[in-house]
Amino acid sequence: MDTALALDGLRKAYGSTVAVDDLSLEVETGEIFGLIGPNGAGKTTAVECALGLRKPDEGTVRVLGMDPQQAARDPFYRRVGAQLQAAALPDRITVREALDLFASFYPETTDRDALLDRWGLADKRNASFGALSGGQKQRLFVALALVHDPDLVVLDEISTGLDPEARRGTQELLREVRASGTTVLLVTHFMDEAQALCDRVAMMDDGQCVALDTPQALIDRLDASYRVWFDAPPDFDPSPLRTADGIQDVAIVDGHVQTRGGEDLLTTVVHRLANAGVTPNDLHAERATLEDVFLALTDESHDPASSSHVTNAEPQSSKAPS
Numbered sequence: 001m002d003t004a005l006a007l008d009g010l011r012k013a014y015g016s017t018v019a020v021d022d023l024s025l026e027v028e029t030g031e032i033f034g035l036i037g038p039n040g041a042g043k044t045t046a047v048e049c050a051l052g053l054r055k056p057d058e059g060t061v062r063v064l065g066m067d068p069q070q071a072a073r074d075p076f077y078r079r080v081g082a083q084l085q086a087a088a089l090p091d092r093i094t095v096r097e098a099l100d101l102f103a104s105f106y107p108e109t110t111d112r113d114a115l116l117d118r119w120g121l122a123d124k125r126n127a128s129f130g131a132l133s134g135g136q137k138q139r140l141f142v143a144l145a146l147v148h149d150p151d152l153v154v155l156d157e158i159s160t161g162l163d164p165e166a167r168r169g170t171q172e173l174l175r176e177v178r179a180s181g182t183t184v185l186l187v188t189h190f191m192d193e194a195q196a197l198c199d200r201v202a203m204m205d206d207g208q209c210v211a212l213d214t215p216q217a218l219i220d221r222l223d224a225s226y227r228v229w230f231d232a233p234p235d236f237d238p239s240p241l242r243t244a245d246g247i248q249d250v251a252i253v254d255g256h257v258q259t260r261g262g263e264d265l266l267t268t269v270v271h272r273l274a275n276a277g278v279t280p281n282d283l284h285a286e287r288a289t290l291e292d293v294f295l296a297l298t299d300e301s302h303d304p305a306s307s308s309h310v311t312n313a314e315p316q317s318s319k320a321p322s
């Protein structure tokens with residue numbers, strides 16, 4: 001498999017803030033690769049270095065065989081597309097004008113009508129940018145990044161501000177982009193999106209890569225890759241669960257008993273509760289997610305209020321020694 005993008009020992013600091021610290025990863029041709037992690041992890045800085053917009057302090061960057069700091073601008077940007085977080089357009093430019101403007105930068109472009117159609121903007125071609133919804137603006141930025149049919153497209157936080165249906169629609173379109181032969185580097189702090197969409201992910205935290213693999217392989221590596229939870233009955237005594245082999249964590253959070261463990265977790269919990277004469281209400285079982293992987297890999301020193309990757313209350317480990 002060819003390498004579309006390779007970072008090796010990348011380091012970038014802003015004054016005393018080390019944004020990216022010894023980051024190495026390879027994005028293979030034809031995959032959707034997710035760069036994931038909480039706000040401030042260094043994702044944007046890493047892709048800005050990859051795109052030649054920032055000069056790394058240390059390390060090497062290769063994009064489609066080119067060094068973005070050395071390569072001539074034209075050949076580089078002919079093969080690479082990007083939608084960056086800080087993307088903006090004048091309010092009065094129409095969708096079609098924006099597309100024509102971006103197309104004018106390149107000697108060859110894709111069929112613009114088909115692009116508008118694919119990204120659900122065909123009936124908005126004469127609408128001004130300022131009149132578009134948040135989702136339509138995001139889709140326009142992606143369409144602009146794809147107007148020259150690049151070999152690699154970098155998309156930074158394209159789902160921010162989108163409702164779940166719009167996010168699912170965007171994911172479907174990105175699968176089509178991959179199927180058309182464009183490698184996708186997707187920067188996101190939405191772990192669920194990365195899990196659903198990405199062939200492989202690199203998880204960043206504090207400027208470093210803390211894990212890199214397929215989402216499923218990362219989840220399978222967890223000791224406790226299953227979760228079972230139910231409504232906490234009045235005066236619930238968790239000790240039968242806490243002393244059970246195969247249950248690694250038991251916590252009572254917001255009126256729910258939450259447990260974590262291996263693949264026998266559900267059977268163990270149900271048996272233990274039955275033996276204790278407890279009938280659980282509203283019982284749920286679920287495989288762990290990428291978010292669980294992230295929480296297991298990091299020291300949880302993040303402030304949940306400022307880290308949007310934390311969507312659930314995290315149970316405190318409370319398993320008694322058996």
Ligand SMILES: Nc1ncnc2c1ncn2[C@@H]1O[C@H](COP(=O)(O)OP(=O)(O)OP(=O)(O)O)[C@@H](O)[C@H]1O
Pocket residue numbers: 014017018019037038039040041042043044045046085189
């Ligand atoms: N231009 C800059 N000047 C100074 N510090 C910066 C600059 N850009 C980013 N930083 C700092 O570098 C660190 C990494 O930021 P970066 O934007 O790369 O992370 P991120 O993972 O993309 O986060 P976010 O999703 O919030 O954009 C943060 O501490 C940030 O405050």
